[in-house]
Amino acid sequence: MPQQQSSVSRVFARGVRGRCPACGKGALLQGWIRPADVCDACGEDFTAVRAEDGPAWLTILVTGPLVVPLALAAEALLSPPLWISLAVWPALALGLAASVLPRAKGAFIALLWNVRRRGD
Numbered sequence: 001m002p003q004q005q006s007s008v009s010r011v012f013a014r015g016v017r018g019r020c021p022a023c024g025k026g027a028l029l030q031g032w033i034r035p036a037d038v039c040d041a042c043g044e045d046f047t048a049v050r051a052e053d054g055p056a057w058l059t060i061l062v063t064g065p066l067v068v069p070l071a072l073a074a075e076a077l078l079s080p081p082l083w084i085s086l087a088v089w090p091a092l093a094l095g096l097a098a099s100v101l102p103r104a105k106g107a108f109i110a111l112l113w114n115v116r117r118r119g120d
């Protein structure tokens, strides 16, 4: 069981880094978030693994609880001018989402690949 958990956490970590879940060397994504069809290092086929809406859901789940409380606290404590709020919070939310989305996509693809491999 510990080895199985280690394997899942290793696959997850490789996915978050955008690396092939099988070998950890090849790229899992082409560009920003387009999944690779095959690993360029070991040839593992990812064409049957589709993350669908999962990465977007996880990105919202991570970004929203970070940005919304910050914005509400800043509004309550600092009462910044509206133009500052309109400039800062959307930019922070978009920047954070742009950073989280490829990691979430890599993690979803890697974990789905692991489930398909194990036949669970």
Ligand SMILES: [Zn+2]
Pocket (backbone or CB within 6 Å): 020, 021, 022, 023, 024, 025, 026, 039, 040, 041, 042, 043, 044
């Ligand atoms: Zn590989």
